[in-house]
Amino acid sequence: MQSTVDQQRLKQDVARAALAYVPEDSIIGVGTGSTVDCFIDALADKKDHIRGAVSSSERSTQKLKALGIEVFDLNSVSELPIYVDGADEVNTHLAMIKGGGGALTREKIVAAVARKFICIADQSKLVAILGQFPLPIEVIPSARSYVARQLIAFGGEPRLRQGFTTDNGNVILDVHGLQIVDPYTLEQALNQIVGVVCNGLFAKRGADVLLLGTPNGVETKHPG
Numbered sequence: 001m002q003s004t005v006d007q008q009r010l011k012q013d014v015a016r017a018a019l020a021y022v023p024e025d026s027i028i029g030v031g032t033g034s035t036v037d038c039f040i041d042a043l044a045d046k047k048d049h050i051r052g053a054v055s056s057s058e059r060s061t062q063k064l065k066a067l068g069i070e071v072f073d074l075n076s077v078s079e080l081p082i083y084v085d086g087a088d089e090v091n092t093h094l095a096m097i098k099g100g101g102g103a104l105t106r107e108k109i110v111a112a113v114a115r116k117f118i119c120i121a122d123q124s125k126l127v128a129i130l131g132q133f134p135l136p137i138e139v140i141p142s143a144r145s146y147v148a149r150q151l152i153a154f155g156g157e158p159r160l161r162q163g164f165t166t167d168n169g170n171v172i173l174d175v176h177g178l179q180i181v182d183p184y185t186l187e188q189a190l191n192q193i194v195g196v197v198c199n200g201l202f203a204k205r206g207a208d209v210l211l212l213g214t215p216n217g218v219e220t221k222h223p224g
């Protein structure tokens with residue numbers, strides 16, 4: 001059983017390893033979460049070598065700015081060489097479940113713009129089949145009940161994330177009990193439900209590189 005201290009060290013290890021992918025004089029995409037927090041801390045040492053960042057959440061924006069890293073609006077940036085973000089679960093094809101922190105929609109948008117997605121994660125996130133972690137779905141508030149009924153038809157058990165509003169003013173339904181053997185197809189199908197803004201499956205745009213933190217060092221993985 002891994003202790004919290006050990007897990008934090010693995011997050012710091014992968015965060016530092018991701019710095020090798022940051023091009024000089026670039027604007028990079030930065031995700032959200034506790035692993036990305038470690039990456040932003042590490043990035044501060046390199047801040048004079050980059051132009052700045054596009055952020056996927058208010059949380060990361062505040063942290064970047066506090067460390068003196070300029071944050072650009074995505075609409076003012078035409079290309080991003082890399083996007084660095086964590087995952088709640090990742091499989092060997094580097095498809096992911098994301099959105100545990102509720103930032104999935106902006107994350108998917110920034111990831112879509114980036115040429116390369118670098119996923120940083122400790123070893124606990126690597127799974128054979130996605131779905132043990134409840135799948136987050138961002139929903140327009142007035143469509144909440146309708147979407148929940150549709151999700152039951154997919155075999156899942158949707159639960160409203162209580163007391164939580166996304167940066168976009170929407171709610172999150174966390175879908176429990178899914179065994180996601182075909183993430184690409186499920187991602188497309190969920191997008192067809194009216195009222196769904198975004199789902200937390202990143203399969204169409206999965207990661208290009210996974211930096212996986214293990215007690216024996218950082219392993220670099222590519223889609224299998």
Ligand SMILES: O=C[C@H](O)[C@H](O)[C@H](O)COP(=O)(O)O
Nearest residue numbers: 033034035086099100101103
């Ligand atoms: O909305 C949150 C993001 O998708 C995160 O990347 C994900 O939840 C992983 O976060 P953490 O690094 O804290 O486990």
